[in-house]
Amino acid sequence: MSSTSQKHRNFVAEPMGEKPVTELAGVGEVLGKRLETGGFDKAYVVLGQFLVLKKDKELFQEWMKDACSANSKQSADCYQCLKDWCDEFL
């Protein structure tokens, strides 16, 4: 990953607090809506899932695909975002 998006940097820059799920890199409005209907309304819920899947990239991406039919770019972005966040704050 040569460069990260502004959204990624914004997310990784600080504790996520009560940020909505759409603050995650790779999760836009559409995916955010789908995730919210699945109960993942906050970023920390997705983080929980991410951690439950033991930060496994393959499984997480698979889950993203299942949960909100994200494509591989979106899920990879989201994965990287959460992983960087965890490296920083966990």
Next chain:
Amino acid sequence: MADQVESMSDAELRTKLAEHGFPVMPITASTRKLLVKKLKMVLDNKGRPLASDNKAENRRSLARYSSGEESDLDNVNKIKDKRGRRATTGGSMLPPSVSKTRRTPSKKSSPARRDSDKGSESEDEKSVIRHEEVETITKRQVTRTFVGNDQDDYETGSDSDVDVDKKTSTPFRSNSRSSDYISSTLPTNDTSTSPKSPLFSRPSLPSTNYTSPMSSSDHLNSIRSRLGLTSTLGDRPSIGNYTSRFSSSTYKPVTSTYQPSTSTVDEVESPYLSNFTRRLSSLKAEPPKQSPFLDRDTTNGSTMIPRRSYITGMARSDIVDYKMVNEKKFLKNNLVSLALVGLVALFFFCLFFMYMVKKNDITSVVDDQNSVIPICHLNIPGNRPGINCVPKEQVSYAKDLLKVIHPELTTRIASYKCGQPGAMPYLTEREILDIARSKADSTDVSQCRTDLNNLQVLLINNPRWGLNVVQLKNLYTKDADFSPISNTDLIVQQRTKGSVAITLTDPSTPLTCLLVNTIYSAGSTIIIVAFITLLAVAAQAFYKFYLNYRKRKNDEIYSLVGQIIDVISQETVDSGEPYISVDHVRDTLISPENREKLASVWDAAVKFIQRNESRVRMEVQSVDGEDSRVWRWISSNSPKRSAAWQGQAFETQEGSVNNLTVSPTPCLKIRHMFDKNDANPNLRTIIQDVILEKCGDRCNILHIEIERSSCCVYVKCANPSDAGVVYRSLHGWWYEGRLITVKYLRLERYMQRFPNSPSIGPYLKMSRPQRSWDE
């Protein structure tokens, strides 16, 4: 099977996944679906028949989840019984292969190749562990047997094994002579490798390929191939062949052509050679010499190179051989030229030697028939013996004297030339007489004196002899200063003074002295040159270092400037203030321990920004009641810079001299807010907005009017204290490059000027929404 997976309990699912090398993770409502899917996929792949791509896929996944192997193995012991059950069911539920081939083989084949090594390794370990529980025939073990087969294949035919073989055997071929002989003393070393190599290359070794005229080596090859076929027969059949080969004409002529190339090689090699031949003749049972001596053959550039590479199936070791070939060929090819150079050197040395010897041979010169000897004749009146002629019977005495003193004179001059203290380059008459007396014991002084006089006459008449009669200029000093005497008459005068001496005409410096002198003079030159060079190099290095240093420093400064600008732009946006304290920026960027060290860099960066950065302006602001230098960010996209307040020229705060403690009137007159020739029709609106922006939220302004003729702005506030606020916030500020001054105006005058101005609200509002600072 899929149904079964879906109906599994969480625990079962977990163990099942663990068994397949997945990390054990909690199975929750949200993950269960995913894990079930995963397990299904894995089971599908496992269930397929073990085609190559399928196996590759399994391996790939195993390699990928290798981190989970340990936990997997731990689990195996705990759930042995369960495993057995599930494994058998899994085995019985082998699905048909074709229907489940979902992935394209092309995709799998590439990772299979890549991971084959790693996978086989890890599986190797596992197979050892699994060996204990043979009774559970899981499908994975089935795959493992296939893997095992693969490994067997690799062992017999793969490239990597040949590589390994090459690596082990190349040292034997590329080693130096000595190690070859060492290997010959340790035959077991080579026999271990030598039967192996033909084994690998046997398929590509038809013996009919070799149509070389060297029948003995062909015979050897056929023997070798046979050796490869019947490797258990070992070395015995080959011994005879090797030895016959060595004793046949191939080996010895080659070495004999090789040997004369350089004498040193010959010397070095001969003990080994003799040793070797002796061993050959006595002990015929040492086959391992084959490779070194084949190598020896190739070094002579014979046609053995390709053949040997066929025999051993090694292409790579030839590179080393060629290298050796090149080295030895170089010696051989240049032998003639080297010898020529040596001959020329020898010739010149002989010449030099002869010259040296000839030079010192005085007797031959003196006894030369061509010498001019002025014999005294009694009938010639001017003849005076010992002055301008020599009595005939005394010529030989004089010559003898010369022969006696000549070596002494030579050593004298040599020591003088060598710079020995006290040595003089001549022999005075007194010294000559002393020498003559000591050499010939009985002769009395007068006899010697006569001989000397005669000798002097002879020497003057024969400058060819290489000796000079000289007149010493200053007798009592150590200076070797003299002038030659060419006239016999002068001698007589000088004799009385005792300042006549004999010296060599062109004294030759002895070789050692010459060498020493040359070394001294050359040494001093070299030292000077070296010193100058050193200085130059040092100067250059210093200059380079200086350039480097400056470049590094500049880089540091530039990076720091970049960081500063980043911080300024970021902070001014974040904090909402248009400026940031310089020290604050420094403390943000540079950690405390580096602050002292980087002070110069920081100062340079600050200076650079002050000079060359248009977006940042340095000014003094009071931050928290303390004056400090600040950087104001003037970003290009900030529109307020074009028509806005540009900072304060002087203080109007409480207590400053420019501040009036009480505001006398509610009316103000503001000068210099616009130019006289500013023809903007909206000028009043603009001015009003600007003033309201500056202080509108802290005070109530009733009326603003401009007067273009006098460039004045009239402001009427709700009460005097509001006017005070306006006064303090506008007086002494720069607006569009002009300094604004504010004065109080009496209400009567204001009303006189603007009779229609309102005296109660509504207060003026901005005509456009207020800009925020960070816009």
